[in-house]
Amino acid sequence: MGRNIIKRLFISIPLLLVISFLTFVLINLSPLDPAEAVLQTQGVPNITDELIAQTKEELGMDQHFLIRYIRWLLASLQLDFGDSYVTGQPVWSLLGPALLNTLKLTIVSVFVIVALSIFLGVICALREGKFIDKSVRGVSFFLTSMPSYGLAALLIWYFSVERDWLPTSGMDSYKSYVLPVIIITISYAGIYFRIVRSSMLSNLYEDYVLYGRACGLPEKKITLHILRNSLQVAVSVFCMSIPVILGSTVVVENVFAWPGLGSLSVKSILSRDFPMIQAYVLVLAAAFVLFNTVSDLINVAMNPKARGEH
């Protein structure tokens, strides 16, 4: 187990290096002169050639691409991603709070998604083909296919404006979590509960279930056994849902004015705040690699076959 973790971590490092290099290359391929981008993002009303040259020198952009990359990489290892072109503040001082805000939203959402997916997955599997199974699948299909933008506006209108139960936007109190979490949950629980359901169904007809029943085990205990085995597939999917949601909250955050990674990334991309974009991609890539590793390790832990124990 310990060797597994070390091995996985060693594989992650070159992967992150490749990602960081590619990000750096892609951003440098942008047709816009980075110095001009800096000045544009700072709102300088008139950008002259002298100013571009001066900015290049100030930011060390007149140096070779590889030197700049290595410098950036070494600094990034110490969480120093440089300064934002727009505000001049250190990238981490802006990215850190935004990451935390999105993480709060993601964790709460994942918690609800997991609970709801397991609950609905089990119910639907146990009532396969029955009314409840069909209606849950029908409703979830309808809801997941609705654009979250429109659905969010509809929910804000009803729950915030008409009923005055919840705030329309912002992250002021626990109430602010309700609508964004509902939107994220609708987008993902509809997919994940199917995984639990089909996994449950494939276990329902396994020999051990038949054997359990033949031995007279209570149905509740048998269901728990099935659930435990079914979750092996679902756990890795659930685990990966954290970085997936982390990287896909753009719409929700914009609609609900949630000051998280999604809003920040859009703002940075639109204003060509390159240091911010680079750090954002790297942090997200690290999250994917980390959670992929964690999901693999959980799988290994749950499945004796995978770690060579019989």
Added chain:
Amino acid sequence: MLKRTVINLTVWIVSIVLLAACSSGNTGKTESTEKGKELVYATAKDINDMNPHLYAGSMPAQGIVYESLVENTEDGIKPLLAESWEVSNDGMVYTFHLRKNVKFHDGEPFNAEAVKKNIEAVQSNASKHSWIKLSTKLVSCNVLDPYTIQLVLSEAYYPTLLELSMTRPYVFISPNNFINGETKNGVNGFDGTGPYKLSEHKVDQYAVFEANEAYWGGSPKVKKLTAKVLATGETTFLALKKGEVNFVFTDDRGTDSLDVEAIKKLVDSGEYQIVRSKAMNTKMIVANSSKSDRPVYETAVREAIWHSIDRETISKQIFNGTESAAHTLFSANVNYANVDLKKRSYDLETANRILNEAGWILEKGQAVRTKNGSKLAMKLYYDTNSSSQKTQAEFIQDSLKKVGMQLELIGEESSSIANRRSTGDYDLLFNQTWGLAYDPQSTIASFTAKPSYYYTTSGIAKSDELYKKIDQVMVSMDEKNRTSLYADILKIVHDEAVFIPITNGSVTIVAPKELKGISFKQTQFELPFDRMYFE
């Protein structure tokens, strides 16, 4: 093993959820607006870095925190932090007598020393301010006595007072906020002398400004202003309906955060009023005259486009009368812009004739005109974030089709459009003038700058003459000469039809019905919140 993992995972998730819920409780801020005392305005962007000597900050926010020596009003330049001033006969020395008993928000006195330090801090970063020509002409700033300051220029420069009145960079921040005697690398506080002081700022969430009770002009009646970041128009509309936000005004790029219908609904509800300024800018289509292989290179094609646009219908149907039809680059209320120019009205017949005369022929059975095998096809870029530009673009596309011109519409982000403008990679694109106070001098100065309108103006026959006159007008001290030079400049670009005006935009405010004292400044970028009060 599984049991333990599941338990650990659950404990971890629950702890984080609880932590998240607990920590978020303290961030609570936007309780319902306190009627009679507070305004909460929606802003699409955070107020950003409020350093007044740089350009990243929100101008409406900077405008209430910092002040300049003089103020630009409808009746000309008026005193602000300077009570009076004299200009030497040669136009090179400006002497300002400062207002006494003015204090920065941190208690530091505002005096000639503070002015000198601020002006020198701006000048030490002069290259960044080259758009404001004063920065290139300021030689020294001398303290004559504790309340008298003298600015010495290298040559006479007529817009000096106008540029000193702008929201940035010649405004004053407490020298205590300087870092190592400078402001170009950041400041450690935002203490101005203005009617409001910044009391709280949560990046990308909100900023709170409190009335400056020690303000020299009397404490503002609206005691608290909150700028709430709301990126989308739909959320802003719903937040207004609910009362979480109670004040909205159109942003500096003119990409209104609310569409006309939404505004109408709010006003119809009886809780809000709508107030509009007079014309502040001109919304226009900018044509690239620099590429000889493109149809828009030809004056005739640009003229035909001009004649094919029905501005009255755009004004009435698309803007619901909120913007008026524009027929010249600057509206008549802009200084030096009241010039007699040839009117090009909406006239498809004339457009057809001009194109025929220019050799663009519409073959039988064809929808698009051709000339020497080339199609009369062009690309028009519009800002996807503007609620009206796409509709206007479609309307114009349809009109141009009627005279055999093909228009391809491409929606992009504003930064991408700015990039096209600065690299010349466009046929036609939507743009707007800098606006009152900056017009005509700043917009005209930008005709020569590559990142602005160089590619718009460089292809026209009289470009050299145009650039020469622009250089001359900026240093001319003779009012008559200046008027004549501006008239020539405006005539050249008008005759060449490179700036095709559509409508005159104004600042629109949606505010609570009981809010009084709403007025405007001579700029579309800021509002005099300190003059507002609840009845």
